[in-house]
Amino acid sequence: TIYVITPTYARLVQKAELTRLSQTFLHVPQLHWIVVEDSEQPTALVRDLLASSGLAYTQLHILTPKDRKLQEGDPSWLKPRGAEQRNEGLRWLRETASASRGQHGAASDDAVVYFADDDNTYSLRLFEEMRDTKRVSVWPVGLVGGMRFESPVVEGGKVVRFHTGWRPNRPFPIDMAGFAVSMRLVLANPDARFDGNAQMGYLESSFLQGLVTMEQLEPKAEMCTKILVWHTRTEKPKMKREEALQKQGLGSDPHVEV
Amino acid sequence: TIYVITPTYARLVQKAELTRLSQTFLHVPQLHWIVVEDSEQPTALVRDLLASSGLAYTQLHILTPKDRKLQEGDPSWLKPRGAEQRNEGLRWLRETASASRGQHGAASDDAVVYFADDDNTYSLRLFEEMRDTKRVSVWPVGLVGGMRFESPVVEGGKVVRFHTGWRPNRPFPIDMAGFAVSMRLVLANPDARFDGNAQMGYLESSFLQGLVTMEQLEPKAEMCTKILVWHTRTEKPKMKREEALQKQGLGSDPHVEV
Ligand SMILES: O=c1ccn([C@@H]2O[C@H](COP(=O)(O)OP(=O)(O)O)[C@@H](O)[C@H]2O)c(=O)[nH]1
Ligand SMILES: O=c1ccn([C@@H]2O[C@H](COP(=O)(O)OP(=O)(O)O)[C@@H](O)[C@H]2O)c(=O)[nH]1
Ligand SMILES: [Mn+2]
Ligand SMILES: [Mn+2]
Numbered sequence: 001t002i003y004v005i006t007p008t009y010a011r012l013v014q015k016a017e018l019t020r021l022s023q024t025f026l027h028v029p030q031l032h033w034i035v036v037e038d039s040e041q042p043t044a045l046v047r048d049l050l051a052s053s054g055l056a057y058t059q060l061h062i063l064t065p066k067d068r069k070l071q072e073g074d075p076s077w078l079k080p081r082g083a084e085q086r087n088e089g090l091r092w093l094r095e096t097a098s099a100s101r102g103q104h105g106a107a108s109d110d111a112v113v114y115f116a117d118d119d120n121t122y123s124l125r126l127f128e129e130m131r132d133t134k135r136v137s138v139w140p141v142g143l144v145g146g147m148r149f150e151s152p153v154v155e156g157g158k159v160v161r162f163h164t165g166w167r168p169n170r171p172f173p174i175d176m177a178g179f180a181v182s183m184r185l186v187l188a189n190p191d192a193r194f195d196g197n198a199q200m201g202y203l204e205s206s207f208l209q210g211l212v213t214m215e216q217l218e219p220k221a222e223m224c225t226k227i228l229v230w231h232t233r234t235e236k237p238k239m240k241r242e243e244a245l246q247k248q249g250l251g252s253d254p255h256v257e258v
Numbered sequence: 259t260i261y262v263i264t265p266t267y268a269r270l271v272q273k274a275e276l277t278r279l280s281q282t283f284l285h286v287p288q289l290h291w292i293v294v295e296d297s298e299q300p301t302a303l304v305r306d307l308l309a310s311s312g313l314a315y316t317q318l319h320i321l322t323p324k325d326r327k328l329q330e331g332d333p334s335w336l337k338p339r340g341a342e343q344r345n346e347g348l349r350w351l352r353e354t355a356s357a358s359r360g361q362h363g364a365a366s367d368d369a370v371v372y373f374a375d376d377d378n379t380y381s382l383r384l385f386e387e388m389r390d391t392k393r394v395s396v397w398p399v400g401l402v403g404g405m406r407f408e409s410p411v412v413e414g415g416k417v418v419r420f421h422t423g424w425r426p427n428r429p430f431p432i433d434m435a436g437f438a439v440s441m442r443l444v445l446a447n448p449d450a451r452f453d454g455n456a457q458m459g460y461l462e463s464s465f466l467q468g469l470v471t472m473e474q475l476e477p478k479a480e481m482c483t484k485i486l487v488w489h490t491r492t493e494k495p496k497m498k499r500e501e502a503l504q505k506q507g508l509g510s511d512p513h514v515e516v
């Protein structure tokens with residue numbers, strides 16, 4: 001099984017993003033989608049979308065504490081996004097695994113964990129590449145970090161350094177979309193988690209450090225030469241006319257879910 | 259068959275957009291994708307993507323004349339985008355239909371034509387809704403025109419006016435994503451086409467005028483109360499670090515397709 005952990009939060013494009021993402025995942029055999037809402041309560045929008053998605057899924061939620069959350073107007077790099085949500089997904093995985101131990105013990109033995117933001121674009125081949133991850137597998141990510149792509153650099157079948165536009169000497173200068181971890185490793189390291197207070201660009205490192213060394217990374221996607229995932233971002237829709245009409249009592253029906 | 263006509267043009271996010279779009283369409287039975295590139299020649303990127311998509315498709319191309327094309331820095335509403343490409347798709351449909359007449363004459367009789375931009379988000383239900391279009395079917399579009407949604411307004415089963423934030427009295431104030439046309443109607447009106455010189459906001463009207471009246475529109479999506487398509491737009495990725503590294507000869511490998 002591939003466990004995909006997706007942080008998500010309420011905004012105008014949320015349903016659109018989750019809709020197209022669910023369509024991608026629906027093509028992938030043996031995928032379990034763990035959707036973690038950045039909210040105080042589970043929302044009906046996400047509940048209904050998951051229920052009609054046709055996917056195996058788990059709906060979780062945890063609110064990012066206000067002091068760790070980006071505020072309107074903050075530059076997007078100021079604070080990491082989705083850290084508590086990914087940790088909540090990890091917590092659920094470990095709890096579920098330990099509850100089922102003894103019953104069908106080895107069930108999760110060849111499972112893989114992947115962190116998939118709700119706005120990226122994923123090729124179907126990516127999931128086949130990550131499926132046999134032993135510890136941590138890695139591959140390039142397109143359109144990230146101000147670059148056409150960032151990528152591990154492979155020599156003689158091993159990752160020897162990283163192609164990145166910024167601080168190549170970070171422990172793991174890899175975007176969240178650029179690696180998967182075996183369930184075995186997640187369970188063997190019960191304290192591994194994302195540090196929501198990590199400096200900019202160090203969130204991935206805060207999790208991977210201690211789990212794996214650069215030498216142990218398993219390069220996928222034809223030795224990291226193919227782009228199978230893109231760090232796309234969706235424009236925030238303008239609501240100028242909506243706001244003007246609302247002032248006249250003529251706004252779009254608020255009962256219609258968008 | 260649903261014939262989906264998609265204009266597309268080369269840019270950093272093109273492969274990502276077409277990748278996720280192809281995954282959507284791959285869930286839809288009896289869909290034929292007509293991809294029309296805004297280019298002088300068919301490109302290898304689109305050819306390879308289509309060939310490995312698993313979809314039934316046709317790859318066409320036609321370059322937008324320079325004087326009709328948006329230039330870097332122009333506001334996006336200045337000129338209609340994709341008009342010549344959609345017309346090229348219509349041309350191919352009519353030519354193909356007339357070539358096959360006599361052989362399997364009625365084959366296209368219950369076919370439907372839909373214009374799907376490469377950056378929007380489409381629910382799978384949308385395609386079921388449009389499948390039995392008699393003349394022109396319509397439904398709401400989310401996140402368009404500065405509004406939460408724009409929509410035909412239905413009373414007594416008929417479209418009586420339009421909910422839109424701007425010039426409600428245009429003949430058809432409907433986004434490209436908000437209607438489908440029966441193949442029969444397209445063939446019965448061999449001159450119906452998009453006017454690439456239409457004023458802003460009148461491109462859809464230039465095609466629909468003459469094909470149908472407001473009274474004849476067939477409302478779908480539960481009498482136009484459900485949002486099944488979203489006018490999402492993807493951010494243009496920043497390439498600051500890439501450009502800086504390229505100056506040092508350290509840019510991302512240009513042979514890697516992104
Ligand atoms: O306040 C927030 C902002 C973002 N996210 C989620 O965290 C992930 C990363 O956020 P985003 O895509 O905005 O980051 P960027 O594209 O800037 O790297 C996405 O799945 C978001 O839905 C979240 O849960 N709460
Ligand atoms: O120079 C261009 C610009 C756009 N398009 C295509 O035309 C459609 C509409 O363009 P866009 O999505 O940029 O329009 P908007 O989102 O602003 O309505 C999309 O399928 C684009 O790929 C095109 O073929 N050539
Ligand atoms: Mn993102
Ligand atoms: Mn668009």
